[in-house]
Amino acid sequence: MSLALRPSFGFGDRLGLATPGHIVVVRQTNFAPVFAQQSVRENTRTGRTPQQVMDDAKRAVEVAKWDLPWGADADHLKSVEDIPPFVEAGYTFFTIDPGEYVDNSADTDSLDVLKQKVRSTNWEEVSTFYSNQGDEQTWGPFDVELLMRAVVKYGKVIQHAAMMFQYLSQMKDEFDFEISVDETESPTTPLEHYFIASELTRLGVRFTSLAPRFSGRFEKGVDYIGDLNVLDAELAKHAAVTAHFGTYKLSLHSGSDKFSVYPLIAKYWGGRIHVKTAGTSYLEALRVLAKYSPDLFLKIYSLSRECYEIDKRTYHVSAQLDRLPSTNDLPSLLDDFHAREMLHVTFGSVLARFGTELKETLGKYETAYLEGLRAHFEKHLQLFQAQV
Numbered sequence: 001m002s003l004a005l006r007p008s009f010g011f012g013d014r015l016g017l018a019t020p021g022h023i024v025v026v027r028q029t030n031f032a033p034v035f036a037q038q039s040v041r042e043n044t045r046t047g048r049t050p051q052q053v054m055d056d057a058k059r060a061v062e063v064a065k066w067d068l069p070w071g072a073d074a075d076h077l078k079s080v081e082d083i084p085p086f087v088e089a090g091y092t093f094f095t096i097d098p099g100e101y102v103d104n105s106a107d108t109d110s111l112d113v114l115k116q117k118v119r120s121t122n123w124e125e126v127s128t129f130y131s132n133q134g135d136e137q138t139w140g141p142f143d144v145e146l147l148m149r150a151v152v153k154y155g156k157v158i159q160h161a162a163m164m165f166q167y168l169s170q171m172k173d174e175f176d177f178e179i180s181v182d183e184t185e186s187p188t189t190p191l192e193h194y195f196i197a198s199e200l201t202r203l204g205v206r207f208t209s210l211a212p213r214f215s216g217r218f219e220k221g222v223d224y225i226g227d228l229n230v231l232d233a234e235l236a237k238h239a240a241v242t243a244h245f246g247t248y249k250l251s252l253h254s255g256s257d258k259f260s261v262y263p264l265i266a267k268y269w270g271g272r273i274h275v276k277t278a279g280t281s282y283l284e285a286l287r288v289l290a291k292y293s294p295d296l297f298l299k300i301y302s303l304s305r306e307c308y309e310i311d312k313r314t315y316h317v318s319a320q321l322d323r324l325p326s327t328n329d330l331p332s333l334l335d336d337f338h339a340r341e342m343l344h345v346t347f348g349s350v351l352a353r354f355g356t357e358l359k360e361t362l363g364k365y366e367t368a369y370l371e372g373l374r375a376h377f378e379k380h381l382q383l384f385q386a387q388v
């Protein structure tokens with residue numbers, strides 16, 4: 001079933017062993033959980049299928065007797081071919097990543113180039129529809145040039161998302177549908193956000209959440225990097241856009257460890273949110289190893305160091321290997337910015353070589369893992385809890 005507009009929280013679980021911990025912590029909140037959640041990119045790297053991810057989550061749900069609604073998120077779907085295995089495995093939440101359809105040069109194209117480019121779009125219809133709109137709105141008015149830039153930049157994104165929605169609608173009656181542009185090159189302005197939401201609505205796409213790309217950096221597994229005052233002002237405008245439509249939630253991707261941002265998200269959106277965390281449950285597993293199985297941890301750590309430069313290419317991270325701390329206190333590495341990011345993005349290489357050993361060892365320290373996950377996510381959820 002769909003979670004619709006309820007506040008929801010996505011827990012990625014790359015090992016298939018973290019759901020018991022997620023259940024313990026989400027029980028204390030009003031969030032609707034998404035227990036199964038893996039992107040196509042993650043499945044490729046972990047060698048798991050959508051069905052296996054689903055089975056791991058289901059098993060934990062049954063054991064823990066979780067009887068409230070929960071979701072399963074097919075994350076960062078790029079093309080229609082990605083969809084069927086997730087539908088067959090019973091996923092309920094579909095996140096479309098149309099990032100490759102963004103025309104990033106639209107931000108800087110000359111007027112002449114823009115005029116050329118809009119010829120192949122539905123410009124006439126769009127310019128008629130949006131003229132005289134938004135003059136008194138927080139996100140600002142469209143002048144012809146801004147509208148052209150938006151059409152060129154996001155026109156194909158909107159078409160692709162609509163096509164994915166139609167495809168899914170033929171396979172399923174009820175589902176959550178999310179559009180994520182969080183991994184695009186430039187931030188989504190509030191005006192662009194308005195344009196995307198408005199066009200999707202016009203095309204009859206019923207989406208439950210939207211993930212814009214905000215300014216500053218939302219890197220994996222670490223706190224926000226950027227100016228919080230600038231972000232605050234920007235979020236106020238995005239919140240005006242979502243309030244205008246009132247039909248979808250704000251989705252925060254790379255949502256783990258963004259402790260300085262949560263109060264702002266809670267302030268503007270209250271419970272109208274979806275928060276996505278992906279790899280930090282894997283980092284908590286490594287914390288257990290650092291404490292109880294230092295030899296295995298060190299093997300994993302040095303493999304991560306070897307693979308980082310290559311593995312990081314499809315992720316937004318800025319950790320530098322020459323800034324890794326030298327310490328004998330292994331668990332403290334899991335609190336270091338550089339080590340955290342390095343370990344976060346190298347999971348595929350690590351699981352290919354040490355996956356079996358890692359899971360076996362973790363099985364011996366189930367209670368410690370549960371406790372680590374509880375502490376980690378409690379810190380996240382507490383910052384939202386007053387609002388949801």
Ligand code: ZN
Nearest residue numbers: 180182253254
């Ligand atoms: Zn994302």
